[in-house]
Amino acid sequence: MIRVKAWIARLVGRLSRATGKGGGTTLPGRVLLKLDQDAIGKLGAGLGDGSTLISATNGKTTTASMLATVLASAGRHPIHNRAGSNMTWGVATALAEQGGSEGLFEVDEAWLPQVADQLGPHTILLGNLFRDQLDRYGETEALADAWAELARRSAGKTSFVLNADDPLIADIGNSSGEGTIYFGIEDETQALAELQHAHDAKLCRVCGHELTYDRAFVGHLGHYHCESCGMRRPEPEVAASSVTLKGMSGLTATIHSPEGDFALELPLPGLYNLYNALGAIATARQLGIPVADAVASLASMKAVFGRVERIEVGDVTLSILLIKNPAGANEVIRTLSLEPAPIDLWIALNDRIADGRDVSWIWDADFEMLAERLDRVTCTGTRASELALRLKYAGWPAEKTAVVDDPEVALDQALATADGQLFALPTYTALLDLRNLLADRGNTERYWEG
Amino acid sequence: MKLRLLSLYPDQMNIYADRGNILFLQHRCEWRGIEFEVTRCGPGERFDPAGFDLLYMGGGQDRDQKAVASDLNQTKQQAMRAAKDDGAAILAVCGGYQLLGESYELEGETIEGLGLVDLKTVREPGPRLIGPVAIEVDLDGEPKVLAGFENHGGRTRLGDCSPLGKVIHGHGNNGEDGFEGVKEDNLIGTYLHGPLLPKNAWLADHLIATGLEHHHGERPDLEPLEDSLENAAHAAALAAARNG
Numbered sequence: 013m014i015r016v017k018a019w020i021a022r023l024v025g026r027l028s029r030a031t032g033k034g035g036g037t038t039l040p041g042r043v044l045l046k047l048d049q050d051a052i053g054k055l056g057a058g059l060g061d062g063s064t065l066i067s068a069t070n071g072k073t074t075t076a077s078m079l080a081t082v083l084a085s086a087g088r089h090p091i092h093n094r095a096g097s098n099m100t101w102g103v104a105t106a107l108a109e110q111g112g113s114e115g116l117f118e119v120d121e122a123w124l125p126q127v128a129d130q131l132g133p134h135t136i137l138l139g140n141l142f143r144d145q146l147d148r149y150g151e152t153e154a155l156a157d158a159w160a161e162l163a164r165r166s167a168g169k170t171s172f173v174l175n176a177d178d179p180l181i182a183d184i185g186n187s188s189g190e191g192t193i194y195f196g197i198e199d200e201t202q203a204l205a206e207l208q209h210a211h212d213a214k215l216c217r218v219c220g221h222e223l224t225y226d227r228a229f230v231g232h233l234g235h236y237h238c239e240s241c242g243m244r245r246p247e248p249e250v251a252a253s254s255v256t257l258k259g260m261s262g263l264t265a266t267i268h269s270p271e272g273d274f275a276l277e278l279p280l281p282g283l284y285n286l287y288n289a290l291g292a293i294a295t296a297r298q299l300g301i302p303v304a305d306a307v308a309s310l311a312s313m314k315a316v317f318g319r320v321e322r323i324e325v326g327d328v329t330l331s332i333l334l335i336k337n338p339a340g341a342n343e344v345i346r347t348l349s350l351e352p353a354p355i356d357l358w359i360a361l362n363d364r365i366a367d368g369r370d371v372s373w374i375w376d377a378d379f380e381m382l383a384e385r386l387d388r389v390t391c392t393g394t395r396a397s398e399l400a401l402r403l404k405y406a407g408w409p410a411e412k413t414a415v416v417d418d419p420e421v422a423l424d425q426a427l428a429t430a431d432g433q434l435f436a437l438p439t440y441t442a443l444l445d446l447r448n449l450l451a452d453r454g455n456t457e458r459y460w461e462g
Numbered sequence: 463m464k465l466r467l468l469s470l471y472p473d474q475m476n477i478y479a480d481r482g483n484i485l486f487l488q489h490r491c492e493w494r495g496i497e498f499e500v501t502r503c504g505p506g507e508r509f510d511p512a513g514f515d516l517l518y519m520g521g522g523q524d525r526d527q528k529a530v531a532s533d534l535n536q537t538k539q540q541a542m543r544a545a546k547d548d549g550a551a552i553l554a555v556c557g558g559y560q561l562l563g564e565s566y567e568l569e570g571e572t573i574e575g576l577g578l579v580d581l582k583t584v585r586e587p588g589p590r591l592i593g594p595v596a597i598e599v600d601l602d603g604e605p606k607v608l609a610g611f612e613n614h615g616g617r618t619r620l621g622d623c624s625p626l627g628k629v630i631h632g633h634g635n636n637g638e639d640g641f642e643g644v645k646e647d648n649l650i651g652t653y654l655h656g657p658l659l660p661k662n663a664w665l666a667d668h669l670i671a672t673g674l675e676h677h678h679g680e681r682p683d684l685e686p687l688e689d690s691l692e693n694a695a696h697a698a699a700l701a702a703a704r705n706g
Contacts (some may be wrong), residue, residue: 215529338479372482375482397691
């Protein structure tokens with residue numbers, strides 16, 4: 013029966029795409045779950061080699077894409093929700109439409125426990141938890157509690173791969189039992205000068221005492237301990253040192269592992285992508301791929317949909333960087349601050365449900381770091397004026413900011429005045445709209461074809 | 463002229479970009495040539511109530527908020543009361559608002575608040591009250607609108623005190639009685655974040671004027687600023703609340 017239902021779901025997806033209605037990455041799954049609410053469990057049970065789940069506030073899509081690249085180099089082609097549709101219907105769509113013996117799914121933070129209970133994965137990679145869309149996810153502590161609960165009931169069945177540098181994530185190792193492995197960064201020279209304002213892990217998860225940070229690399233990710241109960245950051249099995257950041261063009265690092273040390277050349281920028289790479293390498297090792305092979309495959313990594321993408325539009329190189337929460341936006345800002353000034357920006361803030369209706373997070377992102385490096389700024393989206401206001405109070409003169417409500421008009425204005433290089437910083441739904449617009453104009457392919 | 467702001471628990475109570483409120487006040491003072499001084503006051507620290515004209519406290523995660531509630535009562539209760547009685551402006555948002563009251567409930571436990579105003583925050587069955595919100599407020603004889611975002615599980619019930627305003631769109635204190643926030647003397651408590659002040663510049667200026675009056679004994683006429691972006695951001699927040 014489940015095969016017939018999956019066939020119907022596939023058909024619906026094909027029809028939707030053929031008629032140009034879009035929604036091809038979620039509609040089949042929605043139909044399938046309507047027909048059978050246990051579809052994920054039933055189709056998942058047919059995966060002979062089991063599945064791997066990936067969740068995090070930031071970096072899910074990129075990390076899953078990295079792991080898919082590594083697996084592909086080893087001739088393994090898992091069923092994978094590669095367009096980043098990561099609620100239950102996205103997972104169900106991938107299961108309905110793709111064939112294979114193993115699964116690789118990125119899963120929305122709030123949906124992870126439910127999807128994991130249905131799929132019974134052999135491996136779960138957890139990357140980080142930052143404040144994000146509080147109206148949708150609630151507090152980070154509450155998510156960490158739900159994940160720890162998941163780890164407790166999965167102990168013995170699921171191996172967890174955890175970020176040692178995030179105290180909210182590393183603590184899950186206290187619940188997940190044996191077979192848990194950790195990854196982290198060991199390069200002290202990459203530490204931030206001070207803890208960023210938008211900081212979400214101040215208290216020890218074990219005893220509630222204030223954590224002491226020796227250093228932080230990205231948001232609250234770093235080296236920490238508790239002076240009260242003695243809790244310490246776990247020793248990472250896969251770690252990076254000797255990191256060199258090279259702006260938008262990527263980074264290099266030495267990867268340490270029980271299999272030896274290897275030189276990583278990653279064509280994606282920023283320490284946040286180094287964390288994604290470490291998570292992918294540690295998980296690949298768990299899935300039987302030698303670290304040397306994983307590190308080598310990552311050198312060929314392409315940027316994924318909207319996570320640092322470059323598209324040629326006429327004589328302008330448009331670099332797209334998704335922003336959606338303070339920690340992620342701060343890493344984008346940090347990456348941009350390594351680019352030669354002055355910088356032309358097209359920046360889009362939407363407050364639709366998938367973006368989070370609450371736009372307060374832009375006041376937690378450190379736009380101050382960019383204010384003196386900007387040239388022309390075009391703000392657009394449903395809350396364009398609030399974005400322009402944020403930049404004004406970050407020190408950027410209001411008269412040098414254009415507020416253009418229509419994203420397409422805004423893009424054309426920004427492209428017309430850009431000096432060869434334009435950075436686009438959209439929130440999630442603005443990214444989808446931008447990508448569709450560029451596809452309509454023939455500048456790039458549609459994302460489900462990519 | 464000088465405005466002295468006390469930022470209460472900036473490391474614990476900052477979950478809804480509360481620093482945006484302080485940044486907004488700071489620039490609006492500085493653009494008018496008003497000296498602006500921020501003093502941070504965290505766990506275990508005491509403050510002199512005579513030294514501040516405007517006190518600000520934002521919201522926190524449940525665990526942080528519980529620790530802050532106990533610290534407030536141990537180290538700051540008398541100073542908070544003295545500041546209020548002396549006419550200093552107080553703005554407390556979301557979790558900070560809940561802590562001003564007699565008590566609030568968290569995971570079945572009743573936590574003692576500061577007791578500065580006669581209100582209680584309780585848990586009742588039903589979803590969190592989340593969404594864009596707009597209220598009508600009358601602080602100085604002329605009704606005005608505040609727009610923002612609310613996100614709270616607790617239901618706040620007022621005793622012998624007045625609400626800040628009437629709900630136009632959204633839930634307000636408890637989703638039932640149509641009122642939002644609390645106002646008593648120069649104290650304002652509200653669930654509206656987003657952050658509140660950048661999209662309601664008139665309230666920021668009201669607080670600045672009240673704080674300056676507290677410090678210098680006379681309410682100043684604040685120089686108008688070029689507020690077209692501020693007004694546009696207010697209109698967009700109000701439209702979001704209207705559209706639900």
